[in-house]
Amino acid sequence: MRIKAWELCLTVAISILMPTIAQTQEIDPQNIETTNSQLSLILYGGKRSRSQVVAWYLEELGIAYQDEKLDLRAGENKHPEYLAINPMGKVPALVDGDFNIWESGAILWYLANKYGEMPSDLIVQSETMQWILFANSTLANGLFIEDRQEQEMPRLLTPLNEILQDNPYIMGEEFTVADVAISFYLYAAKTRFNLEWQEYPFVVDYLERLTQREAFINTVGQR
Numbered sequence: 001m002r003i004k005a006w007e008l009c010l011t012v013a014i015s016i017l018m019p020t021i022a023q024t025q026e027i028d029p030q031n032i033e034t035t036n037s038q039l040s041l042i043l044y045g046g047k048r049s050r051s052q053v054v055a056w057y058l059e060e061l062g063i064a065y066q067d068e069k070l071d072l073r074a075g076e077n078k079h080p081e082y083l084a085i086n087p088m089g090k091v092p093a094l095v096d097g098d099f100n101i102w103e104s105g106a107i108l109w110y111l112a113n114k115y116g117e118m119p120s121d122l123i124v125q126s127e128t129m130q131w132i133l134f135a136n137s138t139l140a141n142g143l144f145i146e147d148r149q150e151q152e153m154p155r156l157l158t159p160l161n162e163i164l165q166d167n168p169y170i171m172g173e174e175f176t177v178a179d180v181a182i183s184f185y186l187y188a189a190k191t192r193f194n195l196e197w198q199e200y201p202f203v204v205d206y207l208e209r210l211t212q213r214e215a216f217i218n219t220v221g222q223r
Contacts, residue, residue: 018128041065044086045070051104053180053223056216057180061116090102094107109132111177136185
């Protein structure tokens with residue numbers, strides 16, 4: 001059967017305009033296997049969780065993914081269906097086809113290598129991993145454990161301020177996954193504890209610039 005020209009144009013237009021942003025829906029814990037078949041990339045998370053940093057980076061990469069929100073208070077993260085994905089019962093977890101990965105830092109690293117523009121240079125890769133690990137452990141612990149804040153914040157933010165005085169981003173001139181990891185915890189701590197940080201002006205400027213990014217606004221900014 002011959003396809004008319006206008007029908008072909010319509011088909012092409014529809015394919016171009018198909019949305020590439022995340023499809024968000026509440027998870028049915030009894031139907032995880034079914035949801036897995038809808039999109040190959042599925043992010044499992046919860047409200048106000050570290051899944052937001054992964055969602056932000058996915059938006060930066062422009063990758064279509066399915067955003068599955070678990071009801072953590074109801075214990076959906078402890079259901080057998082989810083424990084088959086992450087046996088620790090924590091969020092976030094990412095399913096990419098037949099591959100499951102959890103821990104936000106590991107997920108960021110995986111995405112940067114598979115879908116991002118991670119250089120093949122081992123030194124650059126190692127520096128990137130260094131900053132992701134720093135963000136998830138040293139920085140997060142120093143900023144969020146309140147009885148350590150007074151001691152830890154100067155130790156952490158002074159060198160960051162010096163780095164950002166000379167560079168627009170953590171690793172130099174280019175925005176990378178390291179910036180997503182670092183600025184996510186800076187933003188979360190600053191807003192949670194109402195911190196001013198006047199003594200760290202370059203950190204504040206850096207954070208203001210990154211929180212104006214469209215991908216941030218559409219994910220972390222919606223919390």
